[in-house]
Amino acid sequence: MGRAIADAAKDEGDLAVVDSGGDVLIDFSSPEGLRASISRALDAGQALLVGTTGLDEGHESMMREAAGDIPLLYAPNTSVGVALLSDLVERAARVLGREDWDIEIVEAHHKHKADAPSGTALHLGLAAERGRDEDALDDMGRCGKDLRREVGSIGYSAVRGGTVAGDHDVMFLGPEERLILSHRAESRAIFARGAIAAARFLASQKPGLYSMKDVIG
Known part of the structure; x- marks a missing residue:
C-alpha cells in the first residue's frame, strides 16, 4: 500500500x-x-x-x-466504491425487515491475508446493524449440524486464495427474491x-x- x-x-x-x-x-x-x-x-x-x-x-x-x-x-477500506456500498447496505437494511430478510456477507481475498472476516466485511455488517438499529448476532462461518440461523443474525463467510484484491457481496435473502450488493476490487x-x-x-x-x-x- x-x-x-x-x-x-x-x-x-x-x-x-x-x-x-x-x-x-x-x-x-x-x-x-x-x-x-x-x-x-x-x-x-x-x-x-x-x-x-x-x-x-x-x-x-x-x-x-x-x-x-x-x-x-x-477506514477498514479506503475505496470510494466501498464507502458508497456501505451507505447502500445501511439503507437496504433499514427497508428490508429482519423477520423476512436474512443477511449474509461473503468476502474473498488473496491467500496472504491474515485476518478473517475482512475488516471491510465487518464494516459492512455494522452498516447493516445501523440500518436496523440493533446489534446482530454474528455467525462466523458454519460447520456441523443443527445450524438453523437465528432471526436477525448476520452471517460471514471468508474465501482465501490466489491474488484476489478484494471481493465483497452483501446478500439480502428474502421470500422468493434476493438483493445482492457487490463490490469488486480489481487493483x-x-x-x-x-x-x-x-x-x-x-x-x-x-x-x-x-x-x-x-x-x-
Missing part, C-alpha cells in the same frame, strides 16, 4: 509522500503498529489516517481517545486513490473521529 500510495500521489501533481513531517500520517501497517503511529501523530500534531484491519476494541478505544486531540479517520490502486482523497479531506478538519462516509459526503 505504501508503494501504491506513493505512485498515486505522483499522479496528483500537488502532493508529496515524505518519511517524516507532512500534514497527514497514513498508517496501513498492522494492529501491533497502531500505538506507535498514534503516538507519532500526537507528538507531531498531525492528522492520522488508519487503514489497518484486524483491530479490536482496544485499538478502537485508542483511536477515539486520540481523536480528541487530532483529526483521525479510520490495490483504488485503495491508494481513496486514501489520498481521505488524506485531502482530513488535512483541513478539526480534531475528531471520521470515516470514509465523511469523505464522500
